[in-house]
Each structure stands twice: as structure tokens, then as C-alpha cells.
Amino acid sequence: MKIGIGVDTGGTYTDAVAYDFDSASVLACAKALTTRDDLSLGISRALDALPERYLKEASMASLSTTLATNACVEGKGRRAKLLFIGVGKDTLDRVGSGYGDMSAEELFFCDDMGTFDGTVVASPDWEALLSDAGEWLRDADSLGVVEMFAVKNGGACEKAAKEFFSSRRGIPVVCGSELFSGLDSVQRGSGTLLNAKLVPIIDEFLAAIEKSFRDRGVNAPVVVVRSDGSLMSESFSRLRPVETILCGPAASVLGGMKLASRPNAVIVDMGGTTTDISLVRAGVPVKVTEGISIGAWRTFVKGVFIDTFGLGGDSAVRVRNGRLSVETGRVLPISLLAKNEPSVLEKLRDLLKTKSPHTQPIHEFFCLLKDITSASNYSEEEKRFCAALKNGPLDIREAAAQSGTDIYHLKTSRLETEGVIIRSGLTPTDIMHIRGDFSGYDSEAARLTAMFVMRCLELDETSEDELTRFCESVYDAVKKKLYCNIVRVLLQDTYPELRREPPDAQLSRLIERGWEAAGRDEKPYFSFNFLTSAALVGIGAPIHIFLPDVAKALGTECVIPENAGVANAVGAIVGNISVTTEVEIHPNHTPGGIRGYTVHTPEGNFVSEQRSDAEKIALEAASSEAVKEARRRGLSGEISVTAALKAARGTTGSIDYIDLGSIAEATAIGAFSL
Structure with missing residues (x-):
């Protein structure tokens, strides 16, 4: 039996699986909270929940993480x-x-x-x-x-x-x-x-993995999932962490495909911070050709098509302009904070006694993630604020007082952006505690916080029926956001011209109307429907709560496969190495016509008089670079290489076409030797 260990560290949970390559089956799986202040703690807890013999016998360990994904979506990152x-x-x-x-x-x-x-x-x-x-x-x-x-x-x-x-x-x-x-x-x-x-973010993750593995005697070689679903060595990923910006979502695609066995699917992976949507057509993941865009970033990183947006179990639930809002940013569920910090519960009780609503989220708390009090590149005000948090979480009013300001002028954005502090507040996870869909943390804290938010919405916080309707409205807001984003992705896939810019206000409203119409039983005078024949495959811990109604609205089946909660960790262990490289050939145009060809290789430029010679040089250079790149990524076994030429032509007003050269493309594929 050849065993592999798959580990996926997300913004909220860290998953681990033991996988049998011979039978292509999951032997054991585990889940633990991600510990952002020390990632090795959460990783160790997940590994300790697996049978020890699987760890000792593992011949390979594969990693995926959404840490880079979340950093992009939330606008975070190191200096x-x-x-x-x-x-x-x-x-x-x-x-x-x-x-x-x-x-x-x-x-x-x-x-x-x-x-x-x-x-x-x-x-x-x-x-x-x-x-x-x-x-x-x-x-x-x-x-x-x-x-x-x-x-x-x-x-x-x-x-x-x-x-x-x-x-x-x-x-x-x-x-x-x-x-x-x-x-x-x-x-x-x-x-x-x-x-x-x-x-620095990936370095921290890999250091945590190394410590957790070393302490448990895991000596297997370590590989990391790339954004295209292929694998690379640990050392290679340290140099090119941008290759991991969608490695967690890519692993979810591979895991979802493996577990659900649906040839046509929309894979929806909901985590704590983000939701990732990917498409599978005829058993093959749809890929991007022009480079991944994520958050505010446009890159040349090639990968599986993933649409990532801020929506998860830890999304902030707030009041904006008098209306309920499920926001894109992540906060720590108040129920989790209260479980670890009993003083929070008493402060929430005191808040409810005031009987007054507020336009600011004064029910939220600040928590310290990293101690920067001795760092030179932060202001004295920031260091004083973090020093105060060493003694425990502070609510917004306490935090403002410690900083010598008021809640309207409290400046914490840089500390939040750089992952030094995090807010805690009401989230869908807390609503799950109130409804009984999840019971891991402090339900009373969730309930008290929900009651204060209800007060700010001018709802009757003392009414159980009103509380039930409030919880349903939060769930419905999450489902609506899921529906609207799935429809947007399918529209852009069907009509690529819509990708050039986000949906305008009218189209966005039409999509929203589609969700509202799907929930009505009566047949209206005129209606429309957004429908798909692709199955909605849900993975990630909370997805079973929200996806079935969305699938019903889209007229398709909802598949929540066994082990869906650890699909990313499964996907991490089933990939291989695939490298594609390109070498360009440019004709040297002169007034008298083409005079030779220049081949632009990684080793330098070569000029050839004959096109056939230039193409031969380019194909050999592309193939050689693909093999070298595969070796750099950690492949030591047999490599299969294919190479082909792609012509580039342009048109002018006077002739049919102009020769712009060609591109030699080579792909090297191989699996890690176990």
C-alpha cells in the first residue's frame, strides 16, 4: 500500500487526509482550526487526528493552502x-x-x-x-x-x-x-x-509544515499544488509563491472531480473566508489562457479557471445604511472568540443592557495575532494599541480609548491589512450556532451578538420569531450571493465578452430578480430563469447548508460527496507535475522582405537564415526548458515531452496577412516517484 498525506491550510480550517494510491481511496481524514498566530499548531492537531502509522509509512506529502488566495482577496501581504x-x-x-x-x-x-x-x-x-x-x-x-x-x-x-x-x-x-x-x-x-x-507568507506556512512533520517523524518528500493543479517541490514554491495564489482552489477542483465523478459540473468550494467557483466540462477542468486575475491583481500565472470572491462562514454580518449586509471581509466568529475568552461574554451581556442601537459595529472586538511592539516599522500609536491587546481582546470603544481617540477616528486598517490584528464579530458561523446547524463554540455569544445587530436593524430582539426570521435572512443573503455569483460565472463562460467588465447595474439586478423569482410558487404573468445542466458540486464545511436551494433555483442537482469537507486535502494528493514553456520566433522584416529569423530562448537569442532551422532551435529550446523546469519543480522520474508550433499572423489593409513569427510550445509531464 502506497500512502500519501494531503494537507490543506485554509483561512479557517486545516484539513489532513491519508490517501491510498493503490485503491485511490481516502483512508482517514481530519479537520482542525487554522491557528494564524502559529500555523504549526493547527497543522499538528489535524495530523494528530490521523492514525500514526499512516504518517510513518507515507511515501509523499502534498500541500495546498488558501493563505495566498486570501491575502489577494483581502488586499493583504507583507512589505x-x-x-x-x-x-x-x-x-x-x-x-x-x-x-x-x-x-x-x-x-x-x-x-x-x-x-x-x-x-x-x-x-x-x-x-x-x-x-x-x-x-x-x-x-x-x-x-x-x-x-x-x-x-x-x-x-x-x-x-x-x-x-x-x-x-x-x-x-x-x-x-x-x-x-x-x-x-x-x-x-x-x-x-x-x-x-x-x-x-514571507508561504515561508511561514512551509516552516510550520516542516516543524509539524519533523515532530511526528514524517520523512516523506513534500510537494505543493500549483494554481494549474500540477505539483512543484517545496523548495521551488519558496521562490515562486505567486504560483500558489490559486493552489487551494485548484486542489478543490481536483478533489471535487475525484469525489463527485460528474463529467459536467460547477464546483463550489466554500471556506471560512472565500468561495471558489470552477467549471468542469466533459471531465476536464476549464483553464485560463491569459493569466489569473484575483482580487485587484492581474497576473500571467496560468491555472485552472477559478472565480474567487469573499463569502464564507466567517464573512462579517453587519448593518450598512440600515440594511443587513454580508460583507466580503473575514472576521473571527464571535462564538469562537467567546469560547476562548470568557470575558467577551460578559461584555456582550453589558452591551445588551444599554438598550441603545448604534450606527457603528460596537459589538465587534479586536484581537492580537502578531506582536509588533518591538518592531521599528510601525508607529508608536500602533505599538501602544497592540500592547494593550496583549492583555486580551478589546471591543471597539475600549480600543479607541486605549488609542486616545474615539470610535470614529480609530485607525486600524494597516494593522488589519498586514495580519497583525483581526476583528471578531457576527458571522454566518454564529448564525449556524443559533439555528443548531453547528455547535462547536459559544452559542450564547452568537445569540447576544445577533440580538444587538437586530436592535440596530430596528427589529424586536426579544422575539424568538423575529430572531428566527433574522437568522433566515442571513442564510438567504448567503444563498443569494452564491446564486448571483454562480450565474455571473456561467454567463461569462457562455458569453466571453461579458468578462471584459463586471455586470452593469441592470444585469446585476436581473440576476438578483432571478433568485427572488425562483423562491415563488405562483406562476407570474412573465418570468425568466437562469438554468444549467451542470451539477452543482459542493465542497467545504458549510456548503451543505446553502447549496441545495441554489441548485434548485438553477434547475439542477446538488452533489455533496462523501469527504466533501476535506476535498482540498484530497485534491492536494492526487496531482502530478505538468510544465508548459514557450519560445518565440520572430522574422526579421526589412524593406526587401524577411532576412532571417530570431529565436528568443532563455539562454539568449539565436539568429538563423532559414525558418526551418529557427523552428528546430525553438522546439529544442522549449523542450529543454520544459524538462529543466520540471526538474526544478522537483520531478526526478521519467518525463514525457510533447512540442508543437503555433503560428502568429496579423492582417493589414493592403495584403491578406503579415508573418509575425511563431511560438514553439513544449509540455513536460511526469509523476513523483513514490
């Missing part, structure tokens, strides 16, 4: 900087906002000494550049470097910059050309900066 070589600030000012959350403080610009054809005239003066950028780099945890013409010259200046800054500053440095081969330098920059922001 990173990006050096742009050859891309001007005016270009970023003009188009940068469409590519990601790149602030001016994170960017530094210097002139490029190269040309579009791949010629490198000279390198920048690195010593002078360091002198100019020294203060800018002072608080950086990592650095990304992107050169405008790197795709054409093999990233010559990027590699020189990496060598220089790594040795002089002692921080991780990643080149854009190591990550992406797309021509758009701004999009390369967006993905490279995101990669730099994620390096």
Missing part, C-alpha cells in the same frame, strides 16, 4: 518592493491601476539599457542605484525586479540586479522573467510584486 527597469512612472500612472494594488511607495524606476530586439547595450550602475534606492528598500521583506525587454534578452539586467541586491541587502529577490514570459511588462510587474509580497 515588498518592485524595481522597474525601463518602465516609466508615466506608464504606471496611465495604466497601472488596472493591473493590481501597486502603490507608488512600493515602486522604483530606472532606465533600461536594452532594446526591443533583445540587444543589451549596458547594465545600470548598480552602486549608484543602491545609493538612490537605499532608504526606499529599508523596510522591504523582499524585492521583485522587472525589466521591460527581459522576454527578448533572457532577463540579463534582471539577473544582474538579483545577484547584486541579494548580496548587498540580504533579502529574497525574484526576477519577473523567472516567473512569467508574457510581453506586457506592467502585468509582469504586477505578478512579480505580488510574488514578493507572498514570499
Whole structure:
């Protein structure tokens, strides 16, 4: 029996499975709360719930995580900087906002000494550049470097910059050309900066895994799921954490496919922080071709098509403008906080005694995740605030008093964004406690908090019937959000032109009307329906509560497979390694026609007089690079390589087409040796 251990660390839960490769079955599974202040604690608790002999006998361990996904969706990440070589600030000012959350403080610009054809005239003066950028780099945890013409010259200046800054500053440095081969330098920059922001997050995750495995005698080689569902080695993922931005969702696709066995499916994975929607058509996951977009970020990362949005068991339930709102941000369920901090319950009781509503969420608490009181890159006010939280959670009014301000001027956004503190408040998880759908935490705290929110909505908090209706309205809001997003994804898949911009107000309202109409029994004078023949496959702990009604509204079946709660961990262990690389061939156009061909390889540029010779060089280079990349990702066994040419043509007003060259594409596939 060949055993693999799959581990998935999400924003709320950490799952672990023991998987038998010979019988393709789950031997055991476990779930534990993710412990954000020390990830190894939650990972260890999940592993300890598996039979010890499976851990000792494991021949492979595979990991997935939504930590990077959640960081993108919630706009979080560590401090990173990006050096742009050859891309001007005016270009970023003009188009940068469409590519990601790149602030001016994170960017530094210097002139490029190269040309579009791949010629490198000279390198920048690195010593002078360091002198100019020294203060800018002072608080950086990592650095990304992107050169405008790197795709054409093999990233010559990027590699020189990496060598220089790594040795002089002692921080991780990643080149854009190591990550992406797309021509758009701004999009390369967006993905490279995101990669730099994620390096410390993935390092922390892998260090926690290493500790948990070491303490339990797990000696199996460790691999990590990439965003396309394939695998890479642990060491490779440390350098390219951007490859993991959808590794958790990708694992959920693989796990959902394996567990549900439906050829056509909409896989809906609801976690604590986000919900991921993916599509399976004729047994094959739908993939993105132009690079993953997630949160505010547009990247060149290739992967399984995943649409990720903020909705989960830990979504904040608040009052906005007098109306109930299930928001995209994650908060700690108040029932969980009260279980661990008994003083919270007494404060909630006191809050209910006031008999007064409030326009601000004064029922919410702040909790400390990381101690930054001795850090130099935070303000004294921020450090004082965190020092006060060392003694336990503070409600918003207490937090404001400790900071010497009021609740309207309390500034905590940076601390929340950087994962130093987290809020705790009312969530769908708390509503589950009130309704009896879940009972792991403190139900009284959930009930008291719900009553205060009801008061702010001008509902009768003393009425049990009113409380029941309030809980139903929260559930309905979650279902409606699920329905609207599934319909949006299916519309964009059916009509790709809708992907260019989000649905306008009229279409959004029409989708909402579709949900409202689906809940009515009477037949109206005129109606419409959004329907699908694809099964809705639900995975993730809370999905069984919400998805059946959504499937009914869409006229299809709902499948909640066995082990659905740990599908991500199952998906993590069933993948393989797949690498696709491209090498471009460009014809050298002159007034007298084409005079030779330039092949742009990772090792440099080659010029050939004959197209056939250029194509041969390109195919060999692409195949060689695919194999090298597969080895870098950790593959040591047999590798299968396929290669093909793709022509690129453009049209003009005077002739039928113009030869723009071609692309040699090679794919290397292999499985880890067990």
C-alpha cells in the first residue's frame, strides 16, 4: 500500500487526509482550526487526528493552502518592493491601476539599457542605484525586479540586479522573467510584486509544515499544488509563491472531480473566508489562457479557471445604511472568540443592557495575532494599541480609548491589512450556532451578538420569531450571493465578452430578480430563469447548508460527496507535475522582405537564415526548458515531452496577412516517484 498525506491550510480550517494510491481511496481524514498566530499548531492537531502509522509509512506529502488566495482577496501581504527597469512612472500612472494594488511607495524606476530586439547595450550602475534606492528598500521583506525587454534578452539586467541586491541587502529577490514570459511588462510587474509580497507568507506556512512533520517523524518528500493543479517541490514554491495564489482552489477542483465523478459540473468550494467557483466540462477542468486575475491583481500565472470572491462562514454580518449586509471581509466568529475568552461574554451581556442601537459595529472586538511592539516599522500609536491587546481582546470603544481617540477616528486598517490584528464579530458561523446547524463554540455569544445587530436593524430582539426570521435572512443573503455569483460565472463562460467588465447595474439586478423569482410558487404573468445542466458540486464545511436551494433555483442537482469537507486535502494528493514553456520566433522584416529569423530562448537569442532551422532551435529550446523546469519543480522520474508550433499572423489593409513569427510550445509531464 502506497500512502500519501494531503494537507490543506485554509483561512479557517486545516484539513489532513491519508490517501491510498493503490485503491485511490481516502483512508482517514481530519479537520482542525487554522491557528494564524502559529500555523504549526493547527497543522499538528489535524495530523494528530490521523492514525500514526499512516504518517510513518507515507511515501509523499502534498500541500495546498488558501493563505495566498486570501491575502489577494483581502488586499493583504507583507512589505515588498518592485524595481522597474525601463518602465516609466508615466506608464504606471496611465495604466497601472488596472493591473493590481501597486502603490507608488512600493515602486522604483530606472532606465533600461536594452532594446526591443533583445540587444543589451549596458547594465545600470548598480552602486549608484543602491545609493538612490537605499532608504526606499529599508523596510522591504523582499524585492521583485522587472525589466521591460527581459522576454527578448533572457532577463540579463534582471539577473544582474538579483545577484547584486541579494548580496548587498540580504533579502529574497525574484526576477519577473523567472516567473512569467508574457510581453506586457506592467502585468509582469504586477505578478512579480505580488510574488514578493507572498514570499514571507508561504515561508511561514512551509516552516510550520516542516516543524509539524519533523515532530511526528514524517520523512516523506513534500510537494505543493500549483494554481494549474500540477505539483512543484517545496523548495521551488519558496521562490515562486505567486504560483500558489490559486493552489487551494485548484486542489478543490481536483478533489471535487475525484469525489463527485460528474463529467459536467460547477464546483463550489466554500471556506471560512472565500468561495471558489470552477467549471468542469466533459471531465476536464476549464483553464485560463491569459493569466489569473484575483482580487485587484492581474497576473500571467496560468491555472485552472477559478472565480474567487469573499463569502464564507466567517464573512462579517453587519448593518450598512440600515440594511443587513454580508460583507466580503473575514472576521473571527464571535462564538469562537467567546469560547476562548470568557470575558467577551460578559461584555456582550453589558452591551445588551444599554438598550441603545448604534450606527457603528460596537459589538465587534479586536484581537492580537502578531506582536509588533518591538518592531521599528510601525508607529508608536500602533505599538501602544497592540500592547494593550496583549492583555486580551478589546471591543471597539475600549480600543479607541486605549488609542486616545474615539470610535470614529480609530485607525486600524494597516494593522488589519498586514495580519497583525483581526476583528471578531457576527458571522454566518454564529448564525449556524443559533439555528443548531453547528455547535462547536459559544452559542450564547452568537445569540447576544445577533440580538444587538437586530436592535440596530430596528427589529424586536426579544422575539424568538423575529430572531428566527433574522437568522433566515442571513442564510438567504448567503444563498443569494452564491446564486448571483454562480450565474455571473456561467454567463461569462457562455458569453466571453461579458468578462471584459463586471455586470452593469441592470444585469446585476436581473440576476438578483432571478433568485427572488425562483423562491415563488405562483406562476407570474412573465418570468425568466437562469438554468444549467451542470451539477452543482459542493465542497467545504458549510456548503451543505446553502447549496441545495441554489441548485434548485438553477434547475439542477446538488452533489455533496462523501469527504466533501476535506476535498482540498484530497485534491492536494492526487496531482502530478505538468510544465508548459514557450519560445518565440520572430522574422526579421526589412524593406526587401524577411532576412532571417530570431529565436528568443532563455539562454539568449539565436539568429538563423532559414525558418526551418529557427523552428528546430525553438522546439529544442522549449523542450529543454520544459524538462529543466520540471526538474526544478522537483520531478526526478521519467518525463514525457510533447512540442508543437503555433503560428502568429496579423492582417493589414493592403495584403491578406503579415508573418509575425511563431511560438514553439513544449509540455513536460511526469509523476513523483513514490
